[in-house]
Amino acid sequence: MTHTRRAVLAYLALMALTLTFNGVAEASLGAWALAGISVVKVMIVGIVFLELGRAWWVWAVIAAVVITAILGGAAALLTG
Amino acid sequence: MDQTLNELGDPPRPPDGEPLTGGVAVWIFMTVEVVTFGMFLIWHAASWAGDPEAYAAAQAQLSLNSATIGTALLLTGSLFVALGAQANAAGAQRATAAWLLAGSLTGVIFTVNKLMEWAPHLNDGVTLSTNGFWFTYLFLTQLHLLHVLPGVGLLAVVAWRAWRGDYGPTNALTVEGSAAYWHLVDVIWLLLFAVLYGMRP
Numbered sequence: 001m002t003h004t005r006r007a008v009l010a011y012l013a014l015m016a017l018t019l020t021f022n023g024v025a026e027a028s029l030g031a032w033a034l035a036g037i038s039v040v041k042v043m044i045v046g047i048v049f050l051e052l053g054r055a056w057w058v059w060a061v062i063a064a065v066v067i068t069a070i071l072g073g074a075a076a077l078l079t080g
Numbered sequence: 081m082d083q084t085l086n087e088l089g090d091p092p093r094p095p096d097g098e099p100l101t102g103g104v105a106v107w108i109f110m111t112v113e114v115v116t117f118g119m120f121l122i123w124h125a126a127s128w129a130g131d132p133e134a135y136a137a138a139q140a141q142l143s144l145n146s147a148t149i150g151t152a153l154l155l156t157g158s159l160f161v162a163l164g165a166q167a168n169a170a171g172a173q174r175a176t177a178a179w180l181l182a183g184s185l186t187g188v189i190f191t192v193n194k195l196m197e198w199a200p201h202l203n204d205g206v207t208l209s210t211n212g213f214w215f216t217y218l219f220l221t222q223l224h225l226l227h228v229l230p231g232v233g234l235l236a237v238v239a240w241r242a243w244r245g246d247y248g249p250t251n252a253l254t255v256e257g258s259a260a261y262w263h264l265v266d267v268i269w270l271l272l273f274a275v276l277y278g279m280r281p
Binding site for chain 1: 107110111114115117118119121122124125126128144145148151152155156158159161162163165166259260263266267270271273274275277278279280281
């Protein structure tokens with residue numbers, strides 16, 4: 001698969017997840033579901049768009065921070 | 081004449097030992113930025129319990145559809161700059177310029193979308209000091225826009241220089257760095273979109 005095709009497929013997946021997020025949020029189906037969708041989206045952007053061949057370990061740090069923020073936000077909302 | 085990306089296929093991978101995509105400074109900046117926004121958002125979520133009715137009422141006034149359109153615009157911009165970086169790695173300078181300029185334009189439209197989203201709230205008298213929710217919403221979305229605007233300019237300038245033929249497979253740092261910056265703007269927005277617009281107890 002070429003980089004172009006991979007990027008376009010990633011984009012389509014991201015758009016589908018964005019619409020899914022909208023539907024889940026409108027239906028108030030829960031913070032964990034929204035957090036899960038958002039984590040997948042962030043990982044797709046990082047892995048496909050940022051091309052991590054030379055930087056995967058830096059991305060791992062950034063992804064850990066981002067995922068902690070999203071999941072931490074969900075946890076704080078639900079347990080606060 | 082530029083070939084299309086499909087005709088070019090995969091650009092050659094850089095040899096081992098090459099610097100990080102876009103340079104080390106971009107990645108250090110990205111890490112600091114996501115830590116800053118992430119801490120704010122966790123603080124925001126934790127603050128919800130202190131004034132749950134006011135926070136819920138404020139979030140209900142936000143336009144989820146407007147934010148969804150903004151998200152789609154930034155994701156489209158990310159696709160364009162990723163294709164621009166690939167075109168540059170393949171030596172297609174005119175295609176690089178076109179993709180980066182298209183990415184910049186998505187940022188312009190995102191800015192208009194954001195101004196239209198803020199306008200009714202500001203007209204209703206909402207300010208940073210109205211309550212904790214509005215402080216976080218206004219402060220973080222405005223701070224994010226302050227990242228989008230330099231990105232718009234950066235992509236436009238790099239597109240112009242790509243059109244002149246200043247870059248290419250052996251001179252990719254600026255193009256890759258600009259693309260990485262735009263993806264950072266996108267990742268931060270995905271954080272804001274999740275915690276500010278969607279999540280509630």
